[in-house]
Amino acid sequence: MNQSFFLDRASGWHALHPLTKLAVALAIAVTVFCVRWNYISVALFVFIILPIAVWAKIWREVLRTTFTVILPLAISLVLVQGFFYPGATDVIWQIGPFSLKREGLEFAFVTATRLMVIAGAGLLVVYATHPADLARALVQAGAPYSLAYIIVTAIQLLPEMQARADGILNAQQARGLETTGSLRVRIAAFVPLIAPLVYGALENVQERALALDARAFRAARPKTSWRELRDSQAQRVARVLLIIFSILVVLVSLQAALWQNSPLVLR
Amino acid sequence: MSILRVEQLSFQYLQANRNALRAVTCEFEPGTVTAIVGANGAGKSTLCFALAGFIPHFFRGKLQGKVYVNGADTQQTPLAQLVTQVGMVFQNPFNQISGAKLTVSEEVAFGLENLGIARAEMETRVARTLQLFDLQHVAQQSPFALSGGQQQRLALASIFIMEPPVMILDEPTAQLDPHGTRQVMKTIQTLAAHGRTIVLVEHKLEWVARLAARVLVLDKGALVADGEPRAILSRANAWGLIETRYARAARAAMERGLIEKKELLPQTLEQAKDWFQIEG
């Protein structure tokens, strides 16, 4: 499995402060949920996400991952909601006892394209930002330092633990442990695989904590940082504007919903 | 004046039914290398934790007696302040990698970040420390990509850079191969040459004989011997320790009557040459 999705490419988008990229993704996500127009997702994807992805030289990866991730959901949506959307009446196609209905298909289309935008916007951040920079930026924005520690450490320990899991899997298979076959066989394989992994990890926790304390991890004074992030006045202004924009979009859509005197229902 | 002083120290871990330490009293002079030896479960790690302040600040349990670092009572001093006085390095190199840092340089700087040291000062100290610990050529690599010996040198460097006058090393080579062990031991010699006070827990008595000026023996939580390495290590069998190959050879020679019985056994190559009266 691909670990960190960060793609280190030289682009203007990559060079932006992580919080700026996050603010863009947030504004896109808020818009797609708040604007009641069937083609808002397609418009955002084509006119905002794709141009940024091209600028960032990551459009191939963004497109590939977005579609592989969304495809199974889209198929499910068409099958489940296209045929069984509650209250749908406008039959387009009849197949045996089942009928495909316009309202259901419309719902499936809106939901699937919305998921596509959420995935695409998220990937713009994920592919163009080193996780450590993202964590550092969150701390700068006021998140607790321990949050950054947890995120970066988990990302770095994951491949180590996966390698251990593979090692255990191979060792147990070499001793004759069956990991394929009937459900019973596979359940029986579960404990010998996870027990050494979990206990091994837990045994190390105390020493990891001691080693952190030995380096003044919990010192009360303000910390300094070796890693520095580039930021600019223009970006700071842009972030504030994007956040104001997102709040406005939410407020306006709430207002519109109330105006029509309808509860906040799904379209 | 001694830099570390332990007075009548007893400790019982929470959920344990016997004392890990029993009325231990000892002192450590600045700039010396002292080794602590003893069988498994003798209380070596516990004494280290107490010297570095992890008892009582990390481990819960019943504590009696006092530990003074530079005259300050460790019970009254916060841990984050103690670690700038007494640094501690542990057994497992992998566990000492913070995980929060991507390169060796950053990892070494981690303690300085936590202490709030300014960026410029950090850079000078990191460059100097990497040089001293022979890590400059891996400065930009991931700490996880290093060998065990390199990782343990990184752990030593990460503590050294915080400039504690005392460094407590709890079996720093327990998980290393002979090559890694040699690397780390050479580094410890460098630390001693830089005037750090070193307390080293070590099972490999040959290294104890080569590095330490003094040896303490713990047995079932009590301090049972304290003195010059050669005299103490000559009685290693009495405490269930594994003697050095030189001492074993000497004992075999004595038992076969090849050489007259002596109290002091050889513990290093030099001592063995002398003991067996080998020329050259």
Added chain:
Amino acid sequence: MSFSERLQKDFTTITLALIPVAVVINIVVGQIVATLKLPIYVDSIGTILVGALCGPLPGAITGAISNILWAYITGQIQTAPFALTAFVIGLCAGFFASKGVFKNIAWTIAAGLATGVIAALVSAPILVYVNGGVTGTGTDAIVAYFQATGANLIQAATIQGFISDPIDKTISYLIVWLILRGMSKRLISQFPRSQNILTEESQVEGTS
């Protein structure tokens, strides 16, 4: 004890050292379960473990971060909103553990079932609002069936959750119960909520 004092006591260094390890346990055990093609998820063992040993909020944070990290490394960004469910599972585990459920296997099972029901109730609106009621997996057939027999989206999603979540969470609780039985009391006693697991008078042989 005030809330902030409780937080201070729960977020010790050993808690902070455990959380990333527990996040990784969640993900790797989830992957092993997927490799073995078992019909469950079991992706919150670490979350429940942290809840039991360190308290509700550390457990909740473990859950939320596991979920977001999963979205991050797999590129399945749309699963990130379910971090809320994982957060609530951690809260539940911490809360039930503080009532002593892990001292008794029957209570462990009951707490697992309750957590599963709560998880289903939290997931259902997210599933409907973000995903349109489907997950892209086999359980979508359940949703289709209930919608076809007259349920609305939220009802179908909730029923689907009630069918899968309580079993999954009960199995997870039982696995955590087993893990806690196997951990040394010395190690457990180092965690802030060790009294959730250990009884006062229990004593074991101590070593250094």
